[in-house]
Amino acid sequence: MAVQTFVQTVARTLMQEMRRDDRVVVLGQDVGKRGGVFLATEGLFDAFGPDRVIDTPLSEAAIIGAAIGMAVHGLRPVAEVQFSDYVFPGFDQLVSQAAKLRYRSGGSFHAPMVVRMPAGGGVKGGHHHSQNPETHFVHTPGLQVVYPSTPRDAQGTLRTAMRGEDPVVFLEPKRLYRAVKEEVSDDPDATLPVGKGVLRREGDDVVLISYGASMAETVQAAAALAQQGIEADVIDLRWLLPWDEELVLERVARVGRVVLVSEAPRTANLVSEVAATIAEEILDMLEAPPVRVTGFDTPYPYAQDRAYLPGVNRILYAVQQVLEY
Amino acid sequence: MSTARTIPPAPNGAAAGETPPPDALLAMYTTMLTMRRFDERVRDLSAAKAIPGYAHTYFGSEAIAAGVMAALRPDDWIASTYRCHGHAIAKGVALEAMAGELYGRTTGTAKGKGGSMHVSDFDVGMLGAFGIVAAGIPIALGAALTAMRKGTGQVAVAFFGDGAVHQGVFHEGAGLAMLWNAPVVLLCENNQYAEATAIEYHLNTSTIADMACAYAMPAERADGMDVVSAYAAARRAVERARTGGGPTLLELVSYRFSGQYEGDAQGYQPPEEIARWRERDPITTFERLAPERGISTEALARVADEVDRAVDAAFAAAERAPFPEPDDLFDDVYVSYP
Ligand SMILES: Cc1ncc(C[n+]2csc(CCOP(=O)(O)OP(=O)(O)O)c2C)c(N)n1
Ligand SMILES: [Mg+2]
Numbered sequence: 271m272a273v274q275t276f277v278q279t280v281a282r283t284l285m286q287e288m289r290r291d292d293r294v295v296v297l298g299q300d301v302g303k304r305g306g307v308f309l310a311t312e313g314l315f316d317a318f319g320p321d322r323v324i325d326t327p328l329s330e331a332a333i334i335g336a337a338i339g340m341a342v343h344g345l346r347p348v349a350e351v352q353f354s355d356y357v358f359p360g361f362d363q364l365v366s367q368a369a370k371l372r373y374r375s376g377g378s379f380h381a382p383m384v385v386r387m388p389a390g391g392g393v394k395g396g397h398h399h400s401q402n403p404e405t406h407f408v409h410t411p412g413l414q415v416v417y418p419s420t421p422r423d424a425q426g427t428l429r430t431a432m433r434g435e436d437p438v439v440f441l442e443p444k445r446l447y448r449a450v451k452e453e454v455s456d457d458p459d460a461t462l463p464v465g466k467g468v469l470r471r472e473g474d475d476v477v478l479i480s481y482g483a484s485m486a487e488t489v490q491a492a493a494a495l496a497q498q499g500i501e502a503d504v505i506d507l508r509w510l511l512p513w514d515e516e517l518v519l520e521r522v523a524r525v526g527r528v529v530l531v532s533e534a535p536r537t538a539n540l541v542s543e544v545a546a547t548i549a550e551e552i553l554d555m556l557e558a559p560p561v562r563v564t565g566f567d568t569p570y571p572y573a574q575d576r577a578y579l580p581g582v583n584r585i586l587y588a589v590q591q592v593l594e595y
Numbered sequence: 596m597s598t599a600r601t602i603p604p605a606p607n608g609a610a611a612g613e614t615p616p617p618d619a620l621l622a623m624y625t626t627m628l629t630m631r632r633f634d635e636r637v638r639d640l641s642a643a644k645a646i647p648g649y650a651h652t653y654f655g656s657e658a659i660a661a662g663v664m665a666a667l668r669p670d671d672w673i674a675s676t677y678r679c680h681g682h683a684i685a686k687g688v689a690l691e692a693m694a695g696e697l698y699g700r701t702t703g704t705a706k707g708k709g710g711s712m713h714v715s716d717f718d719v720g721m722l723g724a725f726g727i728v729a730a731g732i733p734i735a736l737g738a739a740l741t742a743m744r745k746g747t748g749q750v751a752v753a754f755f756g757d758g759a760v761h762q763g764v765f766h767e768g769a770g771l772a773m774l775w776n777a778p779v780v781l782l783c784e785n786n787q788y789a790e791a792t793a794i795e796y797h798l799n800t801s802t803i804a805d806m807a808c809a810y811a812m813p814a815e816r817a818d819g820m821d822v823v824s825a826y827a828a829a830r831r832a833v834e835r836a837r838t839g840g841g842p843t844l845l846e847l848v849s850y851r852f853s854g855q856y857e858g859d860a861q862g863y864q865p866p867e868e869i870a871r872w873r874e875r876d877p878i879t880t881f882e883r884l885a886p887e888r889g890i891s892t893e894a895l896a897r898v899a900d901e902v903d904r905a906v907d908a909a910f911a912a913a914e915r916a917p918f919p920e921p922d923d924l925f926d927d928v929y930v931s932y933p
Contacts, residue, residue: 299792300790325796328729328761328762328792329761359727359762395648396712396726398713568925572705572708573708577924
């Protein structure tokens with residue numbers, strides 16, 4: 271079993287998939303010789319050369335647009351956007367073109383492609399290097415959106431995304447890139463199903479739901495609660511579009527209390543959608559209103575970035591609210 | 596084969612008669628040395644983790660900001676990039692407020708909300724630093740159009756790097772600037788790298804100035820490592836803009852001595868190449884040429900002393916400045932919000 275960090279697993283999975291399928295190409299700024307700004311494509315250039323690992327100039331719209339063209343015509347591109355904050359110059363290509371291609375062609379063509387992008391705060395990057403853009407993408411039917419939190423999940427979801435037939439936005443929590451190492455599968459076919467979340471911990475007192483970078487604090491909060499004798503169910507959504515409604519409703523109906531955690535701004539946050547679905551579907555099973563712990567409706571601040579992120583204390587406070595309701 | 600990297604050695608780059616008088620030159624030297632000392636401090640504080648986040652230093656391009664800003668009026672506008680320290684210093688942003696911003700303190704230019712990549716100060720015409728490559732170009736264009744409309748005679752300068760010419764907004768901005776004859780200078784700092792990508796790899800035209808052909812825009816390419824050359828070229832572009840002649844694409848060629856950001860190991864820049872360009876260091880070049888430009892060694896030493904004291908004082912003040920309160924993060928999102 272290989273023991274790897276998140277970012278190492280991304281590189282290894284790309285390597286394995288490129289070996290398996292010669293239609294896979296990787297493109298983006300400095301993804302080739304440099305191996306990517308975060309080294310997520312390290313080793314690929316030496317293994318596959320410049321025809322399949324393509325260093326592009328600084329042109330996000332053309333990177334994503336070219337990936338669409340490649341995908342439609344038989345390649346399987348994986349584009350890298352160096353930070354998710356830089357996707358916006360390429361937003362039209364992703365949101366108005368890639369997402370709608372199948373629909374607007376009446377199902378006659380489609381774009382099997384992945385756009386990878388490190389996202390999220392906690393690295394003191396300020397407002398152009400810390401954003402969580404998932405809301406824009408989950409609001410775009412036609413895209414699939416993944417935001418895994420662990421090396422193992424990165425491995426399985428990335429492979430599923432690359433083998434799928436639809437355009438996938440693959441968000442990577444950059445502050446967790448090297449935070450933990452864990453065993454990842456050596457099976458070159460290890461995949462994870464589309465749209466399935468995972469239970470990280472089981473408990474009867476409260477359900478904590480999160481995804482991506484905020485999973486770190488959510489899991490820590492659950493451990494702190496356990497010390498006080500409060501047992502939390504912890505759900506990692508992993509896939510945000512589609513998200514695992516079945517798992518969420520089943521666990522929340524069982525426990526009756528839920529706290530939802532996400533570091534993106536609060537308004538129209540994906541967890542607001544999850545909370546609304548819970549309210550619509552199983553209101554009568556709830557012991558307390560769902561509580562969201564999110565980033566704030568402000569641009570991402572530099573000095574106060576720790577205050578902005580939903581930290582363990584804010585999660586614990588929310589849990590107290592739903593328990594004492 | 597691109598000729599982009601073989602610029603003619605032009606230590607005295609300015610055309611005859613364009614060398615400014617000694618006191619003006621000494622002011623440019625002061626500006627350059629301030630940038631250098633400021634960024635040396637940033638480099639050390641970044642390495643020591645005293646300044647968090649990503650810091651982009653300006654080593655090697657000091658002559659550009661010093662020369663360009665010397666060609667501007669105080670009320671002219673500039674738009675900068677994430678590599679903004681040099682531009683901000685040259686435009687007159689207070690060192691203490693810059694250091695405060697890097698430290699994330701209330702005394703910073705954005706009260707600590709922006710950090711190293713987001714220094715701005717409208718009082719001195721610094722429209723801001725943009726973390727998104729090329730984002731400042733159309734914004735500078737807008738400032739220029741406003742000046743045109745109001746008849747103020749102001750000029751706007753959009754700074755961007757060699758890598759930025761591959762962004763759509765560069766081309767959109769250039770097209771509209773020409774269409775409307777805007778008093779804007781598109782100022783490309785060609786430091787020959789866009790992150791790890793060398794200019795030979797990413798540029799199709801031989802020079803960035805060549806790209807102006809597509810817009811029928813006047814263009815010039817000049818040595819960006821000699822402050823007199825940078826100043827003279829900027830003056831031509833700025834005067835053209837100010838007198839109704841419209842935009843110019845001005846490419847000033849320099850070299851990025853440091854990595855892309857502090858902490859970048861820079862392995863993709865051949866050491867011989869760095870060494871070769873270091874011989875043309877804008878500051879030592881200036882010092883070498885100072886006597887023949889009528890500037891004494893004593894004058895240079897006096898400047899060095901002043902600069903050291905100013906930079907020391909700025910960082911000392913920033914270190915003592917208060918941190919913002921967590922709740923301050925809610926301020927300044929909107930002007931008004933019901
Ligand atoms: C739209 C966008 N894409 C990518 C980046 C990441 N990035 C930051 S600086 C840089 C290189 C820019 O090179 P250049 O324009 O030559 O400026 P320099 O850093 O050399 O001053 C890149 C790719 C970004 N900030 N914005
Ligand atoms: Mg450059």
